[in-house]
Amino acid sequence: QVRVVESGGGLVHPGGSLRLSCAASGVISSINAMGWYRQAPGKEREFVAVDTGFSTSNYADSVKGRFTISRDNAGNTAYLQMDNLKPEDTAIYYCNVDGHMFENSWVKHFDVWGQGTRVTVSS
Numbered sequence: 001q002v003r004v005v006e007s008g009g010g011l012v013h014p015g016g017s018l019r020l021s022c023a024a025s026g027v028i029s030s031i032n033a034m035g036w037y038r039q040a041p042g043k044e045r046e047f048v049a050v051d052t053g054f055s056t057s058n059y060a061d062s063v064k065g066r067f068t069i070s071r072d073n074a075g076n077t078a079y080l081q082m083d084n085l086k087p088e089d090t091a092i093y094y095c096n097v098d099g100h101m102f103e104n105s106w107v108k109h110f111d112v113w114g115q116g117t118r119v120t121v122s123s
Contacts, residue, residue, distance in 0.1 A: 003024070004023070006021065006094065006117040007020070012120070014121055014122075017082060020036070020080040020082065020095075022079070023076065023077045024097045024112070029100040029102055032098045033097075035050035035095070036078075036096075037094045037095075037096060039094070039116075041091075043091075047060050049080060051078055066082065066083050068080070088121075092116040
């Protein structure tokens with residue numbers, strides 16, 4: 001089994017910063033992509049940013065220039081540095097990890113979501 005755990009959420013004033021972490025653990029063979037999504041109250045879950053490896057990342061227009069996604073050298077932990085936060089960034093932030101894992105001598109695809117971490121931007 002693969003487990004994904006987010007951390008780093010909290011309450012911050014507008015203009016402030018937060019750094020979210022996403023750690024994937026388990027018998028992982030490789031990770032194709034680690035992405036961040038968010039769901040604001042009463043809204044659908046939406047894409048925020050994704051790292052597909054080889055220094056390739058994509059961002060939602062609403063966060064470009066303010067958020068930065070990165071991964072550690074081992075590749076199993078992703079970070080979302082969020083700067084100049086706005087009240088409209090308030091949401092539960094979820095991490096999604098797509099990759100392959102070892103299972104009974106086979107390599108099997110996985111796509112796992114974390115439980116989410118809450119970010120509140122308010123004065």
